[in-house]
Amino acid sequence: MSAAAAKNLALPSGPSVQDVEAGLPGSARKARTPLSLVRSAPRKRRAPFVVLCFGMLAAALIAVLVLNISVSTAQYQLVKLRAEQTALTKQNQDLTQQVQNFEAPQNLAAKASELGMVAATGKGQIDLSTLTVSGDAKPAVKGDSAGAVIAAPAVPGQLNVVPPASSGEPLASRAPAAGETAAAQPETPAAAKPAEPAAAAKPAALNGGTIPAPEQRTPGQ
């Protein structure tokens, strides 16, 4: 209560102040302290502090939760990506193996003979510095005897491209040609004269078979 208000208040009736102050004997009644409005101190506000505490708690909890969620999500993603990687590795391996199977020399040779290709044995050379052609490249001729067939790789699960019967043999065109004389004379590149293919010294007596009959060799012939 303000001091002004206190002044405006009427004092209660009763023995006057002077009487009390005089301390006159005979006033039997005790003087009461005049009532006045007590001014109270402003009360401390506690609510914001509590809110702050709860807020910090909540924030910490949320932070931990978010962290855990993100780590776990990352873990799931990792698992998914690893699975993808494994699947792609497997596919890659599978395809690589198929390519290797096609590239195996036996399979290539078998496929080539399936297509009717014949190995060439004569060749010519082109000298790029002088632009001359030397040698005698004749078209490849199909031999009449089949050579040994090296079996296709027995890799399980891969297709087998080796045909049941092969034809054509790289060595067939090297079979001794009847009537050709043996003259192995290497050429100089300038000379355009074709070199005669080297053949056996004597025509082999095949007698309808494929193995030449044994014969005694005599020198000089």
Next chain:
Amino acid sequence: MSVAQGKSKASKKKAANATKRLRLGLSIMLALLVVVGGKLFLVQGLDVGGMAEAALDNRLRPTVLPAERGSILDANGTVLANSVIRYNITVDQSVNTKTESFKRLEKVNGKDELVTVSRDQGIAELAAVLGMDAGDVRKSVTGTRTYYIVAKDLRPDVENRVSELQIPGIFSEGTSKRVYPNGSVAGGIVGFLENGTTGQAGLEQTQDGILRGTAGKRVFEIGADGLRIPVGIDELTPAQDGKDVKLTLNSDLQYFAQQAIQTQADKLSAEWGVIIVSDVKTGNIIAMADTNTPDPNDPGKVAAKDRGVRSVTAAYEPGSVEKMITAAAVIEEGKAKPLDTFVIPPSLVVDGQQFDDSFSHGTEKRTLAGILGWSMNTGTVMAGQRLTKDQRHDWLQKFGIGEAPEIGLPAEAKGILTPADQWDGRQQYTVLFGQGVSQSTLQTVRAYQSIANDGVMLQPRLIDSYISPDGTEDKVAAKPPRRVVSEETAQQVRDILESAVTEGQIKEAAIDGYRVGAKTGTSQSPCDDGTAGFCGYTASMVGMAPMDDPRFIVEVVLQRPKGSIYGITNGPVFRSVMSQALRTYNVPPSKGAPVRLPQFAK
């Protein structure tokens, strides 16, 4: 006054009762707290029951990280052997037997739905995917065992389809399988594994330690949901994959040579045959072909005796190819020159030993070149007589006879070169023409390579380099070269070999466009079963090309071909393999005139 006293006494008593009750309650509470606290201390602090340990053990998963076995490659990177992922399908029989039906997510009418599948249907589908009989599949998934293998070595796409079926109790485990994409091409050299892990033959055996690598280990904590606990223990020792082995072989040429020797051996019904193609300048082995090579994917198909590499393991008496060493020794020692005259009788008798040639002739005046060109035993003994016994022995040794070539294959033969003082009256002469001494084909090739390389012998190389998993290539250092004969001697011997083709009896070794030098060899082959004497012949031919600057040596050997030995020639095989080698490596044709040393003396 007493009432008041009584009242205060009563109140004091009440107060005392109340205090006592309070104290009692408090002490009970304290007692309980002590019990709880004590138990907490025991469990958390002392861990009497070992429960923390047990919990950790439950969560920990140690996994072995297998190391990938290294591959074997040829000179161009073609894969000769490598490891691939394969799957075994295993079943927990107890789980599968008791699950009569299971739910599976399937696409029905475009929407994902949970469909109930019966056990029978599951078994039928599994049999269809595996390509097995449904009855067999049912037998293997029924029972009480927790681990049973239903199918082995499945490819990843098949395993994928099996896992999509989601049949309860069916699991797949990954394994590694060794495949050999080129099959029997270089099959004996590459070798094969026993029980899928250890090398048993060829390079898989000798290089096993390098190919194998070291397994790694991973320890991590896993939760009940099967996911790794991110904040738990995670120790990783990475696996070290094996190194790749790169060879000097050319697989196309290897196939060609194998096909050629197989054809020739089949045609002449020979026991076995061998072709070696070697690079003169480096000593690299370009091709090493054997007959009946095993396919490492299925090595049991060939006989056990065929599973090795005869090019290095088979030692035999070389025969006339050894005459080159005699000629080189005689020229280097200054005892003869290629054009020296020798008067050769029809049959030579030395020290009571008689020597004849493969053809009958009268007395002839021959040059040293002619002696080799016509492969005359008599002339060779005449010329070789000029060397002492020790000289003959030492020259053979210098050329590598009796010394195994170490190229990394198992059971390499050393050959037999007995000391000179152990030679009897005949052997001291027969070693001059290659009988009474034994060597493998690779040793012969090595001896000829020294002549081709101007007298410097290079040790043969099969393993070119090791490639680590990170790609760094460690070339295997070549062994130190050694000079065997001088350059001039080597040149003169080469001239003799070339004249054997141009003027001598080996005209079938000639190749269009290239100068070729060659030597044939026909030796008597000692019987294998221990009986005394000889059984059959070994026919061989070794040659080099082009003679102006030799690049390749090719040797063709045929053991015990049937038919008369005089009609058999390895010429066509030699020609085709040599020209294929020259073609593959784009060797320019020979320039200049070929050497033609006269075979007869004037």
